[in-house]
Amino acid sequence: MGRPITPLLLSATDRTTLESLPRKGRHAGRTVPRGRVLLRLADGVSGYKVAAELGCCVQTVYQVRRRYAQQGLATALGEASRSGGPRCFDGAARAALTALACTPAPTGHSRWPLRLLADKAVELCLVATISHETMGQVLKKTRCSPTASSTGVWAR
Template identity: 30%
Template sequence: MARVAVTLSCTAEVMTELERLSRSRSGEVRIAERARIVLACLQGKRNAEVASEIGVRPNTVGQWRRRFAARGIAGLRDEPRSGKPTKYGVELRDRILAQLEVPPPVGRASWDGGSLALALNVSDDAVWRVLRKEGIQLQRHRSWCVSTDP
């Protein structure tokens, strides 16, 4: 027995916002696609029709139809992902960035990942993860020697 699709309705403001989202070139593509799905559903089309028109599966159309009916435009956004929460957050990021402003330990010309990790009592990996995310490249250590050849 086939399931009956949820009937959608919305206000003029919500319709305007959906149209704006569906035409957005600067926003996320998946949000624009979801807005197009909901707009097609608001025209009274069946899930299979909308799916073939937009190029997605009918169950995808049903999912976004149900989410929009339950939560409105906010339902088109991604839900939080499952998984292990991050061990280090904004606090560690701020500590690392603040430590980079302090002069390095005695005997060092600049900070490196290991000395930052020691100073903050965290792992090297945590330090490098934050530095990569922030786009910070610490000065590479280069060895050199003076050539005595004539």
């Protein structure tokens, strides 16, 4: 026999907020399912049954419960900040890289190869370092045509 299920204790204001959540306003994609998780746990349903009913992971159910118990409703429903480095290039650096890519190709080439373009950007001190893959990602966001014969980038 397993442990007895201890229902999650929701305050009256939290319960009314969670019950009205799907009907009022626009919410992030995971907010409403997290609210349903909390309501089902407050009704005394086990975590495994809640996960099966709502089509989510058991770990998700227990993480939402833990966050509600430790930090409150707003944290349980919201997204935590995600890790990741800051952007490497600001708008001016992106514009300079795009302008470089739109210049005529060097002699011996019909188009700018990404590796050569990355080397040239470092040589001209537009950026400290850049890989050819990052250069391709920067140029992908622009209207610089990779198929034009006189300008553009050859992405191979």
